[in-house]
Amino acid sequence: MHRLLLIDDDEALAGPLTQYLARFDLQLEAVTRPSAALERLAAERFDALILDGMLPEMDGFEFCKRLRASNDAWRDMPILMLTARGDLTDRVVGLELGADDYLPKPFEPRELAARLQTILRRTRFAPLAASAVAQVASKLCFEGLEIDTTRREVRCSSGLVELTGTEYELLLMLAREPGKVFSRDDILNRLRGQEAELFTRAVDILVSRLRRKLEPLAALKTLRNAGYCFALPEKQA
Known part of the structure; x- marks a missing residue:
């Protein structure tokens, strides 16, 4: 119970x-x-x-x-x-x-x-999902951006990026599968588990605010009538 x-x-x-x-x-x-x-x-x-x-x-x-x-x-x-x-x-x-x-x-x-x-x-x-990610890597590193999944911190060349919990979850979901297109309904269902049609506009607002916080990095790409994807290349060792 x-x-x-x-x-x-x-x-x-x-x-x-x-x-x-x-x-x-x-x-x-x-x-x-x-x-x-x-x-x-x-x-x-x-x-x-x-x-x-x-x-x-x-x-x-x-x-x-x-x-x-x-x-x-x-x-x-x-x-x-x-x-x-x-x-x-x-x-x-x-x-x-x-x-x-x-x-x-x-x-x-x-x-x-x-x-x-x-x-x-x-x-x-x-x-279970968090544990599986931690076993693979505690950090996701891209050109100009680093996501520390242990500390739940995001850094770019100018320093720490202050994100809300929802903005962080959205960025992490997209960054774990670079290039994959997520529809607005996909994002709502993955992050919140709600009736997506009620909050479709909320995704656009969240992406817009996250995009501004990550500027000048072009980390989030919009595909018309399709959704969003993470567009930064992985950092080479």
């Missing part, structure tokens, strides 16, 4: 949601404040967070950002944002800050359960 931590100031939500998710072997526990969530995370093990966008102390977007930027053991825990702020801009911001999925209120509990199962399933296989 997977343990989930809900961070939502609507106390009436926790009871019925706990009962419903139990049908899917998902054990839900709830807190109403980010500070209480941090205390629980430090004391217990959880498999994923359900994070409301509107919270006391700080909003869910800021909490997600701080969690991903921390050095705590739970920094890479899957996060599903559950909030009334459902327009596209807020969804893109949530994903860029490191959320793994985004479900606006009001929502169907069955859809929430399905999305949670998706991100938990993806997380279960992620350590």
